[in-house]
Amino acid sequence: MSKPRLGVFKFSSCDGCQLSLLDCEDELLAVAGVIDIAYFPEATRADDVGHYDIAFIEGSVTTPHEAEMIQDIRARSTALITLGACATSGGIQALKNGADTAAFIDAVYAHPEYIDTLDTATPISDHVTVDFELRGCPISKHQLIELVAATLVGRTPQTPAHATCIDCKLAGHVCVMVTQGTPCLGPVTHAGCGALCPGYARGCYGCFGPKETANTASLTAQLAVNGADRRQIHRLLQTFNANAPEFRQEAENHD
């Protein structure tokens, strides 16, 4: 049987999620042994276009060119998998959604006429059917290896959608919100990081996006009780998954 063909594609992003693959120092050569890396410009000049058994997509759609490109990749791929917060929810650049794009361009560039960009940063699933989404800003490399292993044998990857709060309890961390009053998105954030931030004595800032059935209204009520003002709550929900519906709507409630 021939090896499955992998393509790795970048849209608007920081490169960090695809870098996670190169950061799998112990597994990279083994992965390269069982998968035909047909297209991965960050790692290789090989430019093998055609059909992909697996397409990894990093980044969100922010330009007219990207909106066309994702259609082409979908048409040539069997399994299309998004890697990370940008591809899955729009990423940090979705902060421009709802803002005045012309004013944003003015703020950064001297010649706005040179810049060609859409008014929104949108997740890949707004444009094409996505077969699996890996969360995180950045993704967890352990989940990435699980994803590759599961995809190779045709099973669903084990990436639980419960709250980071549960992982935090399992890790035995002292609750930063209960003991310090530190704002923490752990109760509404998708697991995957291993409750990293509370382990470092800071609140979760939601980089894995909303968990399943996130009760953000209940959490923000408690944040207010603890002394956070509306602006702080708005900012807390408007970072790397600003465009995820559960975070966006609750942030709008605190405009």
Next chain:
Amino acid sequence: MTDKIIKVDMLARVEGEGAFKVVVRDGKIVGTEFRIFEPPRFFEAFLQGRDHTEAPDITARICGICPVAYQMSSVHAMEMALGITVDGPLRDLRRLLYCGEWIESHVLHAAMLHAPDFLGYAGAIEMAKDGHGDVVKLALEYKKAGNAIVSFIGGREIHPINVRVGGFYKVPRKADFAPLREQLLRARDLAETFVDWTASFDFPDKERDYTMVSLAHGTEYPMNEGRVVSNKGLDIAVTDWPAHFREDHVAHSNALQGFMVDGGAYLCGPVSRFNNAYDQLSDRAKAATQRVGLPRDCKNPYRSITVRAVESLYAVDEALRIIDTYEEPDAPFVDYAPRAGIGMAATEAPRGLLFHRYELTEDGSIKTAQIVPPTSQNQPSIEQDLQSFIADILDRPDAEILHLCEQTIRNYDPCISCATHFLELDIDRA
């Protein structure tokens, strides 16, 4: 030969989306354009109105390869605006974190992105499958030690979570360093071998008289702090940076281009640091430099791969020095009250000087933000390199010209996400 177009739709093994164009008329180059079309993400716009404490986490997302650099430049700039000084063990821990990023970023670039140019492969995986498996494994092991530092101090390799204005959220205990120290001692041997390997390549015999700009610090190889100096006599405080440098917006690039105010291009990054601060390298790094015959005044940008290897060896040495002298601080961060102010800082990202400037309002919100990444500053120099280095090979086969162009651009370890991924080469011969 004077009338044709050569086009490469993708230059791989760089970080971001860019293109390059050479215009040839009557057998002579009349123009070069290095074009960055990485989509703009408007960080400087959406930082406006955010809290100053959010800057290290938000600006980290500009680049997944060098997030620590963004975190460092932003916290130093904020601390200037807030009037606080972070020194002692907290300063040392920041330098240690930066050592980790230098190692992982430099070794990634040197072994996996740049070395294939010298050895004639599409990428490191292809290299590993064709007789270079041992050295690729060595590089992965070495790179892993850099990532181990970043994970240990920062919580994770990419977009670390432990950096804050004033210091850290949590600092390590002295005893916790033991496994990392052992890993770095092993990495030091790998680092020596790695310098020798990168120096064994054939280097194009090309040099330019660059204006080399870097930080310089009296007593240590530049990372977090120092004055901005050049090999041509510039010596200014970081706060004078805006008076001596400017950014231009050109039609062919989504990244602003950096120039000196007199309009001259300049070079920042490892070769500049090496030239300006050689004396501050560790004895082991100096010995390796001499062993492999790397010139003390290196002007050949292709040798930047060996300079990166020397800097990485230095970073391993420096990390071990910091670990061995570390004393636990009294508190993980310096406390402060928000205030209005202006703050500026430059630190040395792996690929060169990274300048941040913020204006804060009384409640500590960001009023304006300016971020000048190293690749923006290096764009004009990249264009001049191409103009200068391919002029004498225009009659050679296209594949050879393309190869040299790509290799030349990769000398810079360009981070096009910071400033580029698809590098399109278009030689217009009319």
